[in-house]
Amino acid sequence: MRTTPSAAARAAGGGAPPARRADALRNRTLLLRVADELLASAGTSVSFDQIAKRAGVGVGTVYRHFPTREDLFGTVIVAGMRRLTLQARALATAEDPRAAFFRFFYQMVEQTVINKALCEAFDSTSDPRFAPDQRSAAAFDAALDVLSSRAKAVGALRTDMTVAEIRLLAVGAAVTARERQTTDFSWRIVTLIAGALRPDETLEPLPPPAVTKQPDPPADRNETESRDSARCALCGRPISARATGRPARYCGAACRQQAHRHRASARRAIATAPVSVAAAADAPVRSRHATGPQEKTS
Incomplete structure (x- = not known):
């Protein structure tokens, strides 16, 4: 009896000839490797055209395997994060918790130095479209939390430091290391940053955030009254007071545009004025008490 592949097998490519499946797998592996290289050097700004050109395939091949940038970049970034997660888990049972934590910290820095996309993934302010999925991020944070908790328990890490x-x-x-050309100096900065993670009894607690509220105005100034009594500089209509920001000069867009046209007309008039008029406008005003010879009038 002849059997036919199931719908699931056909959807997964099981119905395709073995040679075609092997070719597709090779292309996918190649694209992931090339994307990993380009993302490491250029970050998430790299294009599908660049990836296809480096891989020696058509851009359509890239889209067949990864319909969107999020699909491809997310796969590469998650793979990098999983490698770090496995490294952290391997150090979780080390005999020296202090050495294990700082060894992983340096590994994490080193990987993000050579992989710009991974650096962007760790940065919470980067494009959320290329952030790792919640499951991978949670697994990484959990592995890092184990290392940091063990280091805190032996007094090797500040107790107030979070993952x-x-x-x-x-x-x-x-x-910092990526922006510096001198390797020795870059790693000195990294070492100094790592030193900030260690507890130090001489460190003073962080000061509270600076107060940004402006001081209250003097009692003799009635700012509310001056705001409420403001009038349009063009038509004289009352202007509603704003809760924040500078007081408005005009009552609306119409007066604002008209005032702009008036200023533009005045500038054009000065620019096209006769030379004698322009010179007179630029000449300094002679004081009534100026010294020197005066022109005699008849």
Whole structure:
């Protein structure tokens, strides 16, 4: 009895000839490798055209395997994050919690230095479209939390340091290292940043955030009254007071545009005025008490 492939097998490519499936798998592997290289050097700004050209395939091949940039870049970024997660898990049972934590911190910085896309993925302010999926991010944070908790337990890490702060410090160290050409200096900066993670009894607590509220005006100034009594500079109509910002000069867009036209007309008039008039306008005004010879009038 002849059997036919199931719908699931056909959807997964099971109905395709073995040679075609093998070719598709090779192309997918090639695209992921090339995308990983380009994303590491250029970040998420790299285009599908660049990836296709580097891989030696048509751009249509890229779209067949990865319909959107999010599909391709997300796959590459998640793979990089999973590699780091596995490294963190491997260090979770190390005999020296302090050495294990800082070894992984340096590994995390090193990987984000050589992989710009991974650096962007760790940065919470980057494009959320290329952020790793929640499951991969949670697995990484959990592995990092194990290392940091063990380091805190032996007094090797500040107890107030969170996983998110450790991740952002690693990003900052990686960005600094990427921007510097001198390797020795770059890693000295990374070492100094890592030193900030260690507890120090001489460190003073962080000061509270600066107060941004403006001081109250003097008692003799009635700012509310001056705002409420403001009038349009063109038509004289009352202007509604604003809660914040500078007081408005005009009552609306019509007066604002008309005032703009008046100013433009005045500038054109000066620019096209006769030379004698323009010179008179630019000449300094002689004081009534100026010294020097005076022109005699008849």
